[in-house]
Amino acid sequence: MNDTQYLSKKFTFDNSYSRLPERFYERLSPTKVPVPKLIKLNEELALELGLDPEVLKTPIGVEILSGNCIPDGAEPLAMAYAGHQFGNWVPELGDGRALLLGELIGLDGIRRDIQLKGSGPTPFSRMGDGRAVLGPILREYIISEGMNGLGIPTARTLSAALTGEKIMREQLFPGAILTRVAQSHVRVGTFEYFAARKDIEGLGLLADYVIRRHFPDAGKSKNPYSALLYEVAVRQANLIAKWMLFGFIHGVMNTDNMQIAGETIDYGPCAFLDTYQPDMVFSSIDHMGRYAFGNQPKIAQWNLICLGQAMLPLISDDEDSAISQVKEAIGIFSTIYEEKWTSGIIAKLGFVNKIDGDIQIAQDLLHHMAENGADFTLTFRRLCGLSIKSSDSDHHVRDLFGDSKEFDEWIIRWRRRLLIEGLGDPDRKSAMETVNPAFIPRNHLVEEAIRDALNQDFGLFEKLLKVYKEPFKYQPEFKHFMKPPLAHQKVHQTFCGT
Numbered sequence: 001m002n003d004t005q006y007l008s009k010k011f012t013f014d015n016s017y018s019r020l021p022e023r024f025y026e027r028l029s030p031t032k033v034p035v036p037k038l039i040k041l042n043e044e045l046a047l048e049l050g051l052d053p054e055v056l057k058t059p060i061g062v063e064i065l066s067g068n069c070i071p072d073g074a075e076p077l078a079m080a081y082a083g084h085q086f087g088n089w090v091p092e093l094g095d096g097r098a099l100l101l102g103e104l105i106g107l108d109g110i111r112r113d114i115q116l117k118g119s120g121p122t123p124f125s126r127m128g129d130g131r132a133v134l135g136p137i138l139r140e141y142i143i144s145e146g147m148n149g150l151g152i153p154t155a156r157t158l159s160a161a162l163t164g165e166k167i168m169r170e171q172l173f174p175g176a177i178l179t180r181v182a183q184s185h186v187r188v189g190t191f192e193y194f195a196a197r198k199d200i201e202g203l204g205l206l207a208d209y210v211i212r213r214h215f216p217d218a219g220k221s222k223n224p225y226s227a228l229l230y231e232v233a234v235r236q237a238n239l240i241a242k243w244m245l246f247g248f249i250h251g252v253m254n255t256d257n258m259q260i261a262g263e264t265i266d267y268g269p270c271a272f273l274d275t276y277q278p279d280m281v282f283s284s285i286d287h288m289g290r291y292a293f294g295n296q297p298k299i300a301q302w303n304l305i306c307l308g309q310a311m312l313p314l315i316s317d318d319e320d321s322a323i324s325q326v327k328e329a330i331g332i333f334s335t336i337y338e339e340k341w342t343s344g345i346i347a348k349l350g351f352v353n354k355i356d357g358d359i360q361i362a363q364d365l366l367h368h369m370a371e372n373g374a375d376f377t378l379t380f381r382r383l384c385g386l387s388i389k390s391s392d393s394d395h396h397v398r399d400l401f402g403d404s405k406e407f408d409e410w411i412i413r414w415r416r417r418l419l420i421e422g423l424g425d426p427d428r429k430s431a432m433e434t435v436n437p438a439f440i441p442r443n444h445l446v447e448e449a450i451r452d453a454l455n456q457d458f459g460l461f462e463k464l465l466k467v468y469k470e471p472f473k474y475q476p477e478f479k480h481f482m483k484p485p486l487a488h489q490k491v492h493q494t495f496c497g498t
Contacts, residue, residue, distance in 0.1 A: 011064075012050070013073035013102035016111070016213060020205060025077040030067025030099055031120025031130065033177065035164025038062045039458065040141065040465070042158050045181060049106045049114075049158070056159070065159045065179050067099070067119045074101040074114075078122035082196055083189030083256025084306055086290055091196050093189060093256050094124025097132060100185060111213065113185050114158070118177040133173035134162065135450045136496070138461060140178060140267040142449065146441035146468035147264055152242045153235075154264040155182035174454070182263055186210055188307045189256030195310035207314055214261050225314040229329040233304050235262025237333045240300045241340035244293075245348065246440065247273035247376040251283035251494065253291045253299045255306050269494035272440045274484045276369040276376040282443070282494040297337055304330045348380050349414065350432045352421050361413055368410055372401040375484045377440050384432040386411075387425055388418050437471040438482055443491035445481060 017024070038061075043053040055061050063069035070076060078095035085093075099122070101114045117140075118132025137160050147154040158179040165175035186206070194202040211219045211228055221227035239262050243250065250257070251269040259265040269283035278294030286292075291299060308326035316322035345362045346354055369379055382397045394411060398404045418428065441464065449460040467478045485491070 011071040011073055011102075012104065013071075013075070014105060014111070015073075015075050015102040016209070017079070017100065017103065017113075018075040018077055020209060021202070023080070023199075023202060024206070025079050025100075026094075026123045027075070027077050028099070028122060029070060029076055030116055032068045033066050033163035033165060033175065035162075036062050036066030036068060036177075037162040037164065038065065039138075039160040039162060039176070039453075040461070041065075042145070042156065045156055045158050048108065049104050049112070049181070051104075062161060066161045066163060066177050067116050070101075076101055076116075078124055079185055079190070080124065080193055081187050081189040081256050082193040083187070083254050084192070084303075085254045085256070086286070086288075090256075092124070092193070095122055095185075096125040096128050097122070097130040098180075110183065113180075113182050115180045115182070115185060116177060117180050118163075118175070129167065131163075131165070131167045131175055132177060133167045133169055134176040134453060135173065136268070137176040137178045138450050138453055139270075139446055139494075140180075142446050142461065142464055142468070143267055143270055143441045144264070145465055146471065147248070149468045149471045150242075150246055150437060150440070152246065152248070152264060153239055153262055155180050155259075155267075157181070182259065182261075182265055184210075184214060184259055184261040184263070185265070186260045187256050187265075188258045188260070188303050188310075189254070190260075191307055191310040192255060195313070200313050203310070204314055207311065210260055223315060223325065225311055226325045226329050229304075229308055229311055229315070229326060230332055232260055232262070232307065233330050233333040234336050236300050236304060237336035238262065238340055239264065240297050241337050241344060243296060244341055245344040245435075246437070247276070247293070249273065249280065249282060249291070249293045250296065251281075251286065251291055252496070253296065253303065255303050258300070258303045268496040271443050271491065271494050273376045274442065274490070275373045276366060276379070278366075278370060282491070284493045284495050300337075301330065301333050304333055344435070347435045348432070349383070350418055350421070350423075350428045352423070352431075355417075355420070358417070361410075361417060365410055365414075368401065368406040372403050372406065374400040374402075374407075377437060378482065378484060380436040381433075381438055381482075383414075384429050384436055388415055388428070433474075434472055438474050439467050439471040439478070441468060442481070442485065443494065444485040444489040447491055 046053045064071055076099045080094045082091050083093050098115055098117045099119045103111050103113055105111050121130030141157040141160050144154050144157050158181050160178050163175035166172040167175040207225055211224055215228055215231045218224050218227035218231050249271050257266040271282040280293045281289045308330050312322045315325050346358050351358055379400055386393055398407055401407045452460050467481055
């Protein structure tokens, strides 16, 4: 058996989405690339998918990961969807530079999509070239794997490869292609696509598909569609709470970028906070601050309202009843979000059991951080190492604040509260370090890794991937990656790459 036959056998595709009607997608093959070259293979993820990393690194494996060779069982297609982009309705979007190859069931029994990103133009490209360039591909690889290390639900990256082309953006950049793995690529915008066309049959087929694949318990409910909306809202609440607890900014929370299964997807101008600023925006295309860090919970709920509106015809023939059920289902978002964020922020402060006043202590700290330019990640991480009974090490945190007076007043309240818990310093420190990372994908490091890669140096890229596998663990050999950026290193804008 040669490598081609072996790989085709190992890619045991079972493609449920392609069994939906043809109006759900457009079938086409990836555009071939001239000289594919593997940059990085996620060997751990490959093994989870039941694939052989060593074979994937062979020339034929690289041909598959670059779209030049279609393995047996794959059924490449571009998915159709619509969306609200920055609040503006766009009736037809779809995969303009990506193709779903098919679905694999991993060794853990979970079905996952395998998608090529940057695989050439599709009928949904809207005059675009359908390609991707090296910088955004590496950004997605680093940040998506960093998110996975932090325990935030996310699409993963199986591989990144150069294509041997030069792609024009604001200048010529090396072309690249990414193999993305996600539990689903169905979006809020997918539902909006059929609702806008008054294709109630298609809307029902899509909802039934999502229930079967992702939310089988909803199918047992008296009203499966209302139950589906409820389950999606719960997953979104869990996801956004984690974004907020780790300082992640998605940057483009359009309805076509919000995945039904509750994973972070479509990494474009995303970033992590350095200094804590609720109104922080990095995205170069978010001119009005719609998707600022502090707006993310309410935007997620706005997106759920769009989903609920799309699903009204399925939920009930009686409009008033349908609207009532949608409101009830979506209403769970705020409840779950507050529960998850509250329990998360309390844990970050070392409090085990919530008591009155805890949230005020947390909010006051965040306020002082915002007023004094304190680093979000380092403030919480360094709090872990302070003593309950001694202030000798307080300068490690105090030094992060421009004006330390407010911090000095706050730390007294924090210590008084910790005394109620009764935990000793070692146990409290250990518990806090499990929820306060030492390392996050800092923007200046990601940008530096990209600049190096454009000069054919992938050393920093490799180091960051290694560090972000265990972000809660102190790794002394990489302690310089914990530091916030110096003034000249600060990243003020991030870009989509399209």
